[in-house]
Amino acid sequence: MKFEFRVATKSDVEEFLTWRYEDIYSFYDNSIDKNKIEWILSFIDSDNNFSIYNEDNELVGNCSFYYIEEFLCIGVQMRPDITGKGFGTEFVKSVVDFGKQKYNYNCIDLTVAKFNKRAIKVYKKLGFKVIEEFVNTIRGADYDFIAMRLVIDTDELVEIRNV
Template identity: 50%
Template sequence: MNIEFKKPTENDAKKIATWKYDGIYSFYDNDKTEAKQQWVLNIHNEENTFVMYNENNELIGNCSFSYDDEEKEYMLGVQMRPDLTGKGMGTEVVKAILNFGRETYKFNELVLLVAKFNKRAIKIYERLGFKTIEEFMLHVNGEDKEFLAMKIAW
């Protein structure tokens, strides 16, 4: 799969804002809270946010890289289009994100947060070399959930 990273457009933001996930993954729905809906509708204004398109010019997901000044580290955010999740392409997509991020931001380590129930994502991250560095509760999308902080270093 060939993935192209682009700056999001307003049209991309409108599409992403409609994404809804099945079952327990509905936690990630982009209309879950007003705050999340507003963030998604404005991702085209975010400096370090990108959309991903496949070789057929189809929007397949988005990612963001933010720098935490306090921790002196880059944080990764990832979202795949709902109908593409659980199809066995996550490792390839995340690997492409990591390569793009390292080329663009020149980081040597990267941290991400993932809901502890999201075993599919955790398996992908572990396969690529991420290690759990912390477990904690976080109030996100109107719910208290257990999260893992995971880190990879090169």
């Protein structure tokens, strides 16, 4: 599957705000609280937040590149109806490769809720390593998180085995 990265439009962001995930993954719903809504709205015409379209011109996800202190980080989100269907590795690899081309980084960080075993499996397959575990309070509840880092040793884009 090929993906195209575009500057997020108002229409894209309006669709992101409708995304609802099932079961424990509802934690990732975009309209769940004011702070997340404001963050999603900030995607419009941003230089560091992108809408992701497939080869059929369907909006299938989004990604963000941002700094925490001196560390470049990514945020990745797939449209709810395509999660858990085996596209995660290819999808996240495309985000990593796009980011490598755009930002020319040698390492990239991300955080993921510890309960999200599907995403963690994808990140590990792509070479991300756990660098820290921590608890964060979100919407009044404590959640366990994992910080992961991908170090790219060469100027080549990430190569994935068995994709």
